[in-house]
Amino acid sequence: MASPETNRRVLLVKRPTGIPQPDDFGFDHVALEPVGEGRFRVQNLYLSVDPAQRGWASDGTNYAPPVPLGGVMRALAVGVIVESRHADFPSGAHVYGWFGWQDYAVAQPADVLTLFGAPEVPLSAYAGVLGINGLTAYLALDRIGRPEAGETVLVSTAAGAVGSIVGQLARAAGCQVIGLTGDDDKVALCRDRFGYTHAFNYKAGPVETMLAEAAPTGVDIFFDSVGGDMLDAVLRVMRVGGRVVQCGTASVASWVPAPTGLRNEREVLTRRLSWGGFVIFDHQGRFPETMQALVKMIRSGSISYDEDIRHGIEQAPQALVDVYAGRNRGKMLIVPDGAP
């Protein structure tokens, strides 16, 4: 375990232009800072590794200001409150929120996404399937996708932390669900574990050909986390009235300078698409009810999830690279208990 007297931190030391690389990060140890009035100290137990961190580290268009150079890398984490000067956040309570890639954070209420006592499912789940990944899957599918029984739902990054939950939720809603993923092992996982009707390795051939087989009359809902050429191809096989959920753009390595692709406005028009962007942090008011719905599905066995848990805070930068390369098996988490 980390010394209770020091805080190991992962700092952003260079501004990445594309996917952050290990040498964009540095490490330090600092003394624990005092806990001011109205604040509380969180000991991080699971650090989250998320594709969205690329956006937080870059200075391109995004929904949040970039992480300052020299600052602790912005990250979500699940932790336990170990010292408190805020009555609503007592010592011993668990929290999930903006605690950064570090051992300890001095936090305030605005940093917390969810607060809970004894976990109802394994604690790590609160950083993944009950964290932004599962909440995104549930709320984006519900609010933008609006699946109806009998529809065809296509999911990119189908075996990922968000996609694997989308697939299971869409199947539970009575949809035919097609998954696109980047290797054959994940194709098998999609079919055998996550309830996909069809799953394909998108690297094995044109997506158009795969969809011609699996969705000959087109796609009603595209739950997309990758953007790029795959998005362009899928838009051209959407059914009239289809919905496109834009949850990420992971396939496009850099947005500076602005990349080009096929013009898609005529597809939006003629197919009467509804294409919506989703950022989970807009929907915090619906987290408690959504977590309850997900806990029920986990406990009843109707949602499975995988985790790829690595030990040692110094693993975090490489873990992010591995997430972008698709080398993770489930939600990537870091337990910060390695040697300092």
Added chain:
Amino acid sequence: MASPETNRRVLLVKRPTGIPQPDDFGFDHVALEPVGEGRFRVQNLYLSVDPAQRGWASDGTNYAPPVPLGGVMRALAVGVIVESRHADFPSGAHVYGWFGWQDYAVAQPADVLTLFGAPEVPLSAYAGVLGINGLTAYLALDRIGRPEAGETVLVSTAAGAVGSIVGQLARAAGCQVIGLTGDDDKVALCRDRFGYTHAFNYKAGPVETMLAEAAPTGVDIFFDSVGGDMLDAVLRVMRVGGRVVQCGTASVASWVPAPTGLRNEREVLTRRLSWGGFVIFDHQGRFPETMQALVKMIRSGSISYDEDIRHGIEQAPQALVDVYAGRNRGKMLIVPDGAP
């Protein structure tokens, strides 16, 4: 007037690859065909000239099969029933529907968009502000734009048959309304006649600069009928939660081969846009109530509209070219009463 014994027709004789040109069309005179059981003969009084006709004439992606070569050019028209073998469509009633660029059509109920007796406003209005133009403005703004008082609405083709109505409806909803149009006379028309807060000639400089002045905090609703570079620019100044209504793609001359432009999925994501395609023919069930709402606004003077009425069916192809070139002043209509 045309001879009651013959029907002059405008035929599509070549498949246009971009904007239809006069030599894509031919003319003939044929004898009136008999009216079969369940059908009725419509004498066309106003032929409509619409940007959407490019799509109907092309064989690219569209929401309707292309007009067959050698067939009468698909068009909307307002006419009067002059002979009927259908009890619900009596002689003397007025109709607006798919009667084509010709003097007379033998029609069936499925060809009719609206049926009405004595007009409540000038008859030509039923082909424009009470036809697909005004109905599109009203229903697309209502269903996809969802304007709220105080929001900023941007309209492309701001002085056009659809745009001029959108501007007035958005102003009536309490929005700040900005218009983009293609010449200085129309800029003046937007400001003086159609209630725009700001209006600009988009040819006079970068749209970004105009919007930086008129909408420094961004655009909430973009009602777009042009697509292309203007769309790309506007997407980059949309406010979080903005809505994009895609009603046309008039600025892109051809979709074969597929043109390219800036990738827009990251704007959709980070700005949480909701981008929807609108085709008026999906919403026929709401036409009667919408027409009533528009008639009230016309009669109370809260909606103004202009018409560019030309005489002679042989003017129709050039009128379509002029619409694409922005040389019309209001809704383009042809009165088919010229010499045969």
